[in-house]
Amino acid sequence: MTYIGVIGGARCTSVEKKLAEEVGREIAGQKAVLICGGRGGVMEAAARGARRAGGLVIGILPGHDRREGNPYLSVSLATGLGDARNAIIACACDVLIAIGGGYGTLSEIGLALKMGKPVVGLHTWNLDRPGHGDDIHRAAGAREAVMLAVKLARLPIGNAP
Amino acid sequence: MTYIGVIGGARCTSVEKKLAEEVGREIAGQKAVLICGGRGGVMEAAARGARRAGGLVIGILPGHDRREGNPYLSVSLATGLGDARNAIIACACDVLIAIGGGYGTLSEIGLALKMGKPVVGLHTWNLDRPGHGDDIHRAAGAREAVMLAVKLARLPIGNAP
Amino acid sequence: MTYIGVIGGARCTSVEKKLAEEVGREIAGQKAVLICGGRGGVMEAAARGARRAGGLVIGILPGHDRREGNPYLSVSLATGLGDARNAIIACACDVLIAIGGGYGTLSEIGLALKMGKPVVGLHTWNLDRPGHGDDIHRAAGAREAVMLAVKLARLPIGNAP
Amino acid sequence: MTYIGVIGGARCTSVEKKLAEEVGREIAGQKAVLICGGRGGVMEAAARGARRAGGLVIGILPGHDRREGNPYLSVSLATGLGDARNAIIACACDVLIAIGGGYGTLSEIGLALKMGKPVVGLHTWNLDRPGHGDDIHRAAGAREAVMLAVKLARLPIGNAP
Structure with missing residues (x-):
């Protein structure tokens, strides 16, 4: 089974x-x-999109109270780690999809790419530094982003658990 | 829904x-x-016991590779945090059940009690320090331990998510 | 140089x-x-004791604000990790001395012993579990505790940095 | 006293x-x-630059062994947290100076800006996202970067500890 992270802002357009x-x-x-x-x-x-389609959704929260999770999580995990929980999100996924996002999302993109996890981007940060490429895989829409993520995932689909 | 942690040794009797x-x-x-x-x-x-009875099981791993999780996990979360992941286990649960265990389990008992989470014990550590009681709730068997855990859980059953 | 952790309650006798x-x-x-x-x-x-004797003291705080550190720290490090910072204290030291303490200290003792770091105890927890010894090294006084800690430290004194 | 983080690649030009x-x-x-x-x-x-000028340098390492620290650290802190230690670096500082850097540095920039810590940049990432400015303060040289960092630091110099 593939684990796909979805990262983006708590406020969004x-x-x-x-x-x-x-x-x-x-x-x-x-x-x-x-x-x-x-x-x-x-x-x-x-x-919400995933649960309404019968999916399994894990929320990894920064705070101590799992009731701070949104109402669509299958499982709401309170870590108590603050922003350090961003590293867990990057570590736990096979691939991530970044949608928009602010500095928290930017940190997750950095952590994921540091860990060698592919990142698919939709309307998100452009990375630029002399001598560095931008390793975010750009997708034009939601379906393309997920297809690309599944393809990029390092653990083949079907691999346990 | 109640979140119950089960803590104990990677080696056990x-x-x-x-x-x-x-x-x-x-x-x-x-x-x-x-x-x-x-x-x-x-x-x-x-x-294994939970999955065979149709339950949902989340494994919070110390390492970077989720394939290190045992084959009975519904979701295997690689944190990359090493032993610091013990604090997440304590934080994410409403109540914990300690079965046997070594020093890692002892640390989880300490972290849980520090966070105000009740701990139910089965054949596990006895805590003793002059002036301190032992706040582990002892149970005589598996069924009693789970009944006690559910009763002690701070979030009432049915509470979202 | 030896790194010695001192763990114990924020309230004490x-x-x-x-x-x-x-x-x-x-x-x-x-x-x-x-x-x-x-x-x-x-x-x-x-x-306070260390600074007044010219020593170097590092405080590893659970919160986000380093001004929460006590006034005797040479360096006050805010981690923002909550109780998960206990794992860093155990990891960063060569040996720990536990003085009194509550459940937070108990968790640090557990984490340190799990990581193979020796623990010296002064008026602290007694550990007891059938089949397990109590691996805390008991000392009768402050000087004996530090002498024992230095001896138990795994990195020989003088080793860099 | 001001705490200034210096972030950048383990490999650099x-x-x-x-x-x-x-x-x-x-x-x-x-x-x-x-x-x-x-x-x-x-x-x-x-x-090296700081120690040779008599400064105090704290290294916050990702691994478990403090001997992995470079030889110029005053104190080498092994956290065992892997890349999650990047969040501690951001949290512990008043201001950060980014010099060059790869994805790890990018994550630290994101974490610092998320936490409201100013970041001064020297030959480092350019951030770009429609609707977002680039909040990195650019400096032309080392001295200007440090002057700017000191000025931007939220805790006034001289504040304890």
């Missing part, structure tokens, strides 16, 4: 919200596990 | 293994989520 | 406070680095 | 190394504490 919900639905359609930060905005929209 | 499997089965029977460290021994036996 | 201050002074006398949780009680007393 | 060493020297000249990831490249050069 309506375009990002719509994209996130579609991404969630497509992830559920692929029978992949959706992992996110468990809060609002992009995280909540993706979770 | 056959008595502990049997207890852990029963505890897992009872947790699934209560429709509670079982959270564990994802490795072998007590963690694997509890996961 | 006057006997523990006196012991902690002596332990801090002896650590400074050994030219060892004192690492602690940076808060009050035992941590503050040990830091 | 000779230009970056020279800049980092100058930055370290200037930080020591300001009587500020230098915090870094404790490894090679930019981290080692900055540590």
Whole structure:
């Protein structure tokens, strides 16, 4: 089974919200596990899309109270780690899809790429540094992003657990 | 829904293994989520018991590779945090059941009690320090331990998510 | 140089406070680095003893604001990790001295022993589990505790950095 | 006292190394504490510059063995947290200076900006996302970077500890 992270802002535009919900639905359609930060905005929209399509959604929260998770999580995990929980999201996934996002999302992109996890981007950060390419895989829409993520995932689909 | 942690050694006796499997089965029977460290021994036996009874089991691993999780996990979360992941297990649960265990389990008991999470004990550490009581709730068997855990859980059953 | 952790409660008895201050002074006398949780009680007393004897004291705080550190720290490190910072204290030291303490200290003892770091105890937890010994090295006083800690430290004194 | 983080790659160009060493020297000249990831490249050069100018340098390592720290650290702290230690570096500092850097550095920039810590950049990432500015403060050289960092630091110099 593939574990796909969906990262993005707790506040987002309506375009990002719509994209996130579609991404969630497509992830559920692929029978992949959706992992996110468990809060609002992009995280909540993706979770809603996935759950409504019968998917499994894990929220990895920064705080101590799992009731802070959005209402669409299958499992809400309170870590108590603050922003250090971003490293867990990157570590736990096979591949991540970034939708919009602020500095928290930027840190997750950096952590994921540092760990060698592929990142698919939708309306998200452009990375630029002399001598570095931008290793984010760009997708034009939600379905393309999930197809690309599944293809890029390092653990082949069907691999346990 | 109640989140019950099951903590114990990656190596354990056959008595502990049997207890852990029963505890897992009872947790699934209560429709509670079982959270564990994802490795072998007590963690694997509890996961096996729960999954065979249709339960949901989350393993929170110390390492970077989720394939290190035991084969009975519903979701295997690689944190990359090493032993610091013990704090996440304590934080994510409403109540914990300790079965046997070594120093890692002792640390999880300490972290849980520090965070105000009740701990139910089966053949586990006795705590003793002048002026301190031993706040572990002792149970005589697997079923009693899970009943006690459900009762002690701070979030009432049915509470979202 | 040896790194010695001093762990104990943020609240403590006057006997523990006196012991902690002596332990801090002896650590400074050994030219060892004192690492602690940076808060009050035992941590503050040990830091005070060490600084007054010219020692170097690092406080590893659970919160986000380094001004929460006690006034005797040479360096106050805010981790933002909550109780998961206990694992860093255990990891960063060569050996730990536990003075009194509650459940947080118990968790640090467990984490340290799990990581193979020796623990010296002064008026602290007794560990008891059938089939397990109590691996805490008991000392009768502050000076003996520090001498024992230096001897038990796995990295020989003088080893860089 | 101001705590200034210096972040950058474990591998770097000779230009970056020279800049980092100058930055370290200037930080020591300001009587500020230098915090870094404790490894090679930019981290080692900055540590060397600071120590040679009499400064205090704390290395916060990802691994379990403090001997992995570079030889110029005053204190080498093994966290055992892997890349999650990047969040501690961001949390522990008042302000950060990014010199060159790869994805790990990018994640630290994101974490710092998320936590509201100012970031000064020297030959480092350009951030770009429609609707977002690039909040990195650019400096033309080492001395200017440190002057700017000191000015931006949220805790006024001289504040304890």
